[in-house]
Amino acid sequence: MARKWDILGRVSDLYVGKSTLFKTFLLAGVAAISILFSWYTLGLINKLQVDTRDQVEKYVQLWQLAANSPTSGGELQFIFDEIIVKARFPIIVLDGDKKPVSWRNISGIAPDDTTTSVKERLREIAQEMYDQNGEFPLYFGDTYVNFLRYGDSQLINQLKVMPFVAIGIVLAFMIVAIVGFQNIRRSEERYIWVGMAKETAHQLGTPLSSLMGWLEVIGSENRSGVDAANQQEISDTTIDNMKVDVERLLRVTNRFSQIGSIPELKECDLNALAEDAVVYYRRRLPFEGKGIRIDLNTGDIPPVRLNAELFGWVLENLIKNALQAVDARSGRISITTKLAVDKRHVQIEIVDNGNGISTVAARKIFRPGFTTKKRGWGMGLTLVKRIVEEYHVGRIVLDRSQPGETVFEITLPVAGR
Ligand SMILES: Nc1ncnc2c1ncn2[C@@H]1O[C@H](COP(=O)(O)OP(=O)(O)O)[C@@H](O)[C@H]1O
Ligand SMILES: [Mg+2]
8 A cells, every 4th residue: 555645645644654653552561460460369369269268278187186186066167167158159068968967158048048039140150169169078987978169269250350341441441542633633733734734835825916016017017107128127037936836836836735645855056945945035035124135055965855845845844934034134144054973864954033033932933833023823844844754764853043143053964875
């Protein structure tokens, strides 16, 4: 089955991945707990059963001792009242013909109930006891023999169901956890979709309104009385500018169409990509802030495997954030590309001299929805991080920030290494 990839698809894949991992962990946990618990309880049951058997043997000895001693009567009664009656496990004594003659601790049957239906039931229970534990003969003198059979105490019977109870409880917890996790995942996905759609609408808006402006220029040129040659020249620049906007529109549409498809990584010239982004924003500076300067310092770097559409979007987002953070009269933004010290990665630094990010905010800036802006969506850095780290196997960090200096750093692996 082909794996679907896109910014959002990747996000869901990521979550599917996480949730499978999560479920596997849970399952392993449940299995481990159940096995441990069952093992422990079985050990306990076994120990109790051995203890019971020891006890029963003692009872049988005592019983015989009392029964065969010359003083019989009262002592037998004492043993029966004080020891046998106080035993916690069920006992049935059968006569020589294997008919139940006395019994204790048989749940639901009183010791003095002798109706035929009870006798029948007792016979069945006695058979079960025999199957499970055998029987002890009780010799009275040389001729008269009774048989004592016993079963598991109520405690043991309760213990036997404990592993199932435990597994049930753990399973219930697991179901609650999984359902909760899926709900979080769904709502976060929805959130990202909405953010992405809004982001795109916003990106379409800028070149569209610019195009409208140029159309107006054309309209007024046609009406005004400039001479034909001059008009031709103005129209040419206007058309060039319109071309830029249309290209921009195409690019945004293209990016958006990547949602639901599988964007490829190709060896790219990162410097050229950075140049594109910088040129785009430099052109916008007259609107954003006349005193802002954007510098580009391109280092000597090898090609990097990138998806140009998505990575261009990453750079633009970071530059846009920087633009929004700096002063319109004295803002400085610089983008630097360089080979990392290990020579196996390239690094891009986006530095601005804006208002900076507080330590508290720095912990949250990559979270979906975190924004300090009145009209922000808080989706920019979330998507930037996902595109860089999940799709390009790179890393993005806020390297340092204080008023006057904020540095974002992206690290990407060099192609073919
Ligand atoms: N260069 C920067 N300088 C100062 N703050 C920044 C910078 N980049 C990001 N931030 C902070 O991170 C927050 C989140 O950024 P982002 O995810 O792009 O969302 P948005 O731009 O919609 O607020 C911003 O609201 C801002 O507080
Ligand atoms: Mg932003």
